[in-house]
Amino acid sequence: MDCKYMVFSSVTYSLRGMSLLQKKGIPSRLEKIKNIPSLGGCGYALAVDDALFANALSIIQNEGLKIIEVLESKDGL
């Protein structure tokens, strides 16, 4: 599937995001990304199906969770 990635400030926030999405029936996958410039090193992101991404983003934002960055793909990172 084609995915986009929500980068959170920490793995814990990524998992909190995953838990919120799960409760709303949106599957996501935790992935480690080795070099995220905005984080100054490695970090974690949630991979969400392209088709569900807008809805997922809105759920996360409504809960007040801060998304550091949205990545269209992991290419080059």
Add this chain to the structure above:
Amino acid sequence: MSDIIYLDNAATTLPKPQNVASVLCSCCNKYGNPGRSSHVLSMNSTRLVYSCREIICSLFNYSHPENVIFTYNTTYALNIAIFGLCPDNGEIIISNLEHNSVLRPVHALCEKSQGKLTYKVFDALESDEKCVSSFLNCISGKTRLAVISSCSNVTGKLIPIHKISEICRQKGIKLIIDAAQSAGIVPLDLSTLYFSAVCCAGHKSLYGVMGSGFCIFSHIENPEAFIVGGNGTQSLSPLQNGILPEKLESGTLGVIPICTLREGIKHILCVGQEEIYSRCRKLSETLTLSLKNIPGISVIGECENKVGTVLFNVNNKSSESVSQALSRKGICTRGGFHCSLLAHKALGTENTGGVRASFSHFNTEKDVEILINELYNITRN
């Protein structure tokens, strides 16, 4: 354990529930280093740690799993909270029932401050009303922080923490609660309680194994990191990640203790804290009544609101010798001073110490009966 009567649950609970014992064996080869790598064993571990943060939040009715910081015991949790939240100057209030894990870091900070920081001790030994009044009397315009146990590890007395919390809220005083002896027995609703940090042991009444502990910070706090180092994030920066929980969790977490803690809390949620409290309390009441009928035994620090802990002495015998005599008969209690200078001073037992019997909900009336019979024998010899 079959021949042992274990009454030292305030130190660490034994036995552990079956699900805790089972997971301890099964998890050894299942979990990698959490929050470090992208392979399956590390990811499993990362999810496990997070699920334990969530179940802790369920127990305390709290909605910020990211504010649960794992430590190795309550002492670490208290040090992280006290050093992380303590102001540079002003006054700190503690009670006269505090464990050394509160007294020593507070005392050390005040010593180091060269007089800028001082602490006062209020009397928590008496009734709730007098306790609150004594706390109020300690407050001044300089009071910045209170560090208070919700339950004495020596006598099991419950401190009126909700009333104290409300006073702290009104006066703008930070409040660190040492819940080592009450978590899992007396419900604490953090969705309504004012607090800055709550520090707990995982291996006592939460039924995890030794090496598990945690601190829950209020979502409005941003404590200074007490220990810094690698935490799996922002590896290219020389600065510590400024976000909880990783900011305060440098180094590899104790994943296996955390795994057992999760199972321990599942057990508590299944049995119910009210049931656990009422069973432990009933056993301690039975023991207290029986002890009073034995000539030569004095019960110390009796009070109305308490958990399943009883402190006593046998006249003319040292508490250690009584505890050792019981141990020879397979009964585990704890004699001495229970790492609490302040409490034993307040109780007037700073020279003798005391024998502490503390129950978990796995104890039975039969355990109390056997202890009483042995104490009869000890007093006759």
